[in-house]
Amino acid sequence: MFYISTLLPMLLSAAVASLSVSYHSKSICVLERSSVDFSCTFDYPLYSTLKTTRWFKPLSNQKQDGTQFGISVYHSNTAEIHQLYKNRTAYANQDRNCSLQIHNVSKSDNGMYFFRLEYDHGKYTGPWGINLSVAVLPFRVTVKTQKKNGHIHEGDYVTLTCGTENCTPKKEPFAWFKNQRLIPEATDNVFHIASVSHHDFGNYSCGLKTSSSTSTDEILLDVKYMPKNVEIAVFPSGKIREGNSLTLICMNNANPSVTNYSWFLIKEAKVSHIGLDREFSIKSASQKDNGQYFCTAKNDMGSQNSSVIALNVEVSVHQNVLLTATAVFLFLMAVVIFGLIIWRIQFTSKKHPTEQTPAATVTEEIYENLRKSQESEGKYSTSVVYADLSLPPASDRPSCNSQAGDTVIIYSLLSYNK
Template identity: 35%
Template structure:
C-alpha cells in the first residue's frame, strides 16, 4: 500500500510540473476545469506515459470520481466490467493503450457535473490527479437594464452561463437566425429590434437557451382616419370616422377634433348621424398610450344639401335622355335619306349613257359632208 500511495504522489507532481518527470509515470489533462452546456458534447483531452515504451497498458478506464479506485466506471476497456447505466451509449473513448486517453461525453446532462479521472493498469494502477472538474450550465439571455424596455432606451443583450464559458463558443439568435455575436448593444433601441432572442452554441445552434421575448414598447405612430361611407355626404345621412394607430402597448384612449376643437367622442370610432351643413369641416383624431400621443392628418367632410343633390341627379338624367333622343333622330334621318340618294345616282348614270349614244351618229354625218 505504501508503494501505491508514493506512486500517486508522483502522479500529482507530474500533473503540477509536467516536463520535470515527463518521461516517467504520469497522466495529464489539457484542462482541469471544464464548463459544458447542457445537451452538448464535451471532450476531455488526456494523455498518459510510463517508462517502458514497448509495453502497452493492460486496461484503461474512466471514472466519475476524484480517484479511479473502488468506484464505478463510465468507461472501461474490459467489456466485462459494468458501466454506470446513465453513461451507457454516451461515452466514446478516443484514446488507445499507448499514450492517448481522451474521452468524449455526449448529450451532457445537469447531473453529469462532478469530477472525472482517468486510470490505467500495467503492473500497477495509475490515475491522474487532480481530477477534471466538469461543470454543467444552461444558456440564458439577459437584458440590461432588466424590466420593461421602451423605444429610445440603451439596452444590452448578453448570453450568460453559471460557469466560465469562452464567449467565442456561443452566439445570439434572433427569431432562430444566427446573429454571429455573443452579445448586442442597442443605443436608442427601436421597436424594430423586438423579437425572440436566444443563446446557442456556435456550430450547433440546435443547442440553445429558452427564447427571451424582447418587447420594445413605443408611443402611438402612423395614426390615420378613415371615412365610411366614402361616397358624397348629403344632408340627413350618417358618417362613421375610424381612428387607426400602431402602438405598444395598445392605444388607451382616443380624442376627436373638429377644426382643432375636441368633440365629445372618446372612442376609436366617431359616428355623426343626420348630418347637416354645420357638420362640414376638418376632422382629425389623437391616439394616446402611456408613452405618448400621436395626431392623424385631418380629413375634410363636406355635406351637400338634399335639393342640390337631387338637382344634380335630375340634370344628369336629363342630359342622358337628350343625348339618347338626338341619337335616335339622327339614325332615323339617315335611313330616310339613303333611298333618294341611290335613285338619283341611278338616273345620272342613264342620262350619261344616252348622251354618249347620240354623239356618235353626229360625228359620222359631219365626216360624210366633208367627203362630198
C-alpha cells in the same frame, strides 16, 4: 562509484518528472443526446509497464478533486465499467493518448471526470479533471436591461440571451427569430440591442442553426413607447354623401395602450373639441359637418396628434334637382300670390268708386230762353221764366231718376219790385 551515485538520482528524478496527465479542456458544455470528447494525453516513466487505465467520475457525495474514485466511466478491464456507461464510451487506445468519447449524454452525466493510470512502479491521477455540463433543452430566452424596475423604454440597452438550464454550447451557430422571422445578423447565443426602439417590440425566439428542433418558446420584448403613427381612418371610404352615416377612427401604435383620445374640428380658423372616444361617428352627414378633423392619442409615455384630414360632404344629384325644383315652385307661388293681391286691389277699387259730383263736359250745350211778362203793373210784379236745357245722351253722364226726355223744362218764378 561516484558517477553511479550521481546518475541514479537524476534518472529517478527524470522518471518521476515524466509522470503526467494533460486535459485539453477544463470545462465542456454539450447538448443533451449529443456526444462529448475528452481530449487527453498522459506520460509515465521510461522502462515502466503500463498496467491499467481508467476514467472515473466521483459520486455526488464524494470529494470532486480526484482523490475518490467514484464509478468507472471507462476501464481497461471492461468488466469494471459502470452499467450507466457501458456501450456509451470509446477510448482512444493509443500510446499516451487518453482521449475518451461519451455518446448520448444526458443530465445525469453532469459532473467531474478524471483520468487515472497505474503502472508497475506506481499510479497517478490527473489533477483538476474535466467538468462536464449538459445543456438540457429547450433553450430559453432571457432579457436583461440596465433599468432596475425591469421596464424597457425606447433608447435602453437590452441584451437577449439564448441559454439552457445548465449551460450554453457557445461554439454552436445560433439563429434568432423575431415574430418567427429570421434575424440574419444574429448568430451568437447573445443578441445585443444598443438602443431599443418601438420597432424592436415583438416576440423573440432562438435555437441552433443546425437543428430546427432546438427552437425555444417565444418571449415578448415589451418595449414601452408613446403613441406612434397616429392617423385617421374614415369608414366607409370614398366620397361622402349628404345623409349617409360616417365613422372616424383614431389609429395608432402604442405601448401601453392609449388611455385617452380627443377629437378636434377646425372650421373658419376656430378649433373646437368634439369628442373623447377612439371613434367619432356622424349619423347623418350634412354640409355643416364640413371642416378639418384631427385626433390626439395619449398613454403613460406621452401623446401625439394625427395629421389633419378635410371632410367635404357632397350633395347628391337627386337632392340638387329636388332643391332646384323646390326653389322654382316657391318662386312661382310667390309670383301667383303677388298677382292675386294686385288683382284684388284693382277689383275692389272698381266695385266701390269714390262718390263725387260729376263735372259738366264741354260737349254739353245749355240753352236758356228767357221771356219777360207783359204784366208790369202794380208795386210788385211777378215774372215766369222758362229755361230749356239740352243734356248730352244718358250714356255720357251720371244716371238720374228722371224719366223725362232729353229736354228738361225748368220753371222758375221770379218776383221782384219794379
